Amino acid sequence: MTSTDLPEQDAPRYVRLTIELIAEITDEQALKAAALSQVAGDEYLDDEERAQSVEAIEVDPSGSLAHFIDPVALLGEVPGVELTSATWESATTDYDPDDESWDEYEVK
Secondary structure, three states: OOOOOOOOOOOOOOOOOOOOOOOOOOOHHHHHHHHHHHHHOOOOOOHHHHHHHHHHHHHOHHHHHHHHOOHHHHHOOOOOOOOOOOOOOOOOOOOOOOOOOOOOOOOO
C-alpha cells in the first residue's frame, strides 16, 4: 500500500461500534418507575412516541432499560468524533454465568 492508497486525512471515516451488555434486573418495579419518569420528562418525545414508550415499558422490563441508553453520552465528549447514527435494542435473554458455553469475549 502506498500513501496514495490511504484515505485523505480530512475525508470522513465511519466506524461501526458494536457493544453487547448483559444486565440483571434486580428490581423490576424500580426500573419501571424510573423509566416511566424518564419518558414523562423527555421533552423531545411527541405524544405518539411517548405513548409507544409507555406501552413498551408496561409490556417488558427490557423496554424500560432501553430508555436509559444514551449514545450521545458515550461519544459526545470524544474529540474529533461526531455521532451520525445510533440504534439499539433491548431484549430478554437466557444467561447463566456459570455455563461454560457463554463466552462474553467471543467475537461474533
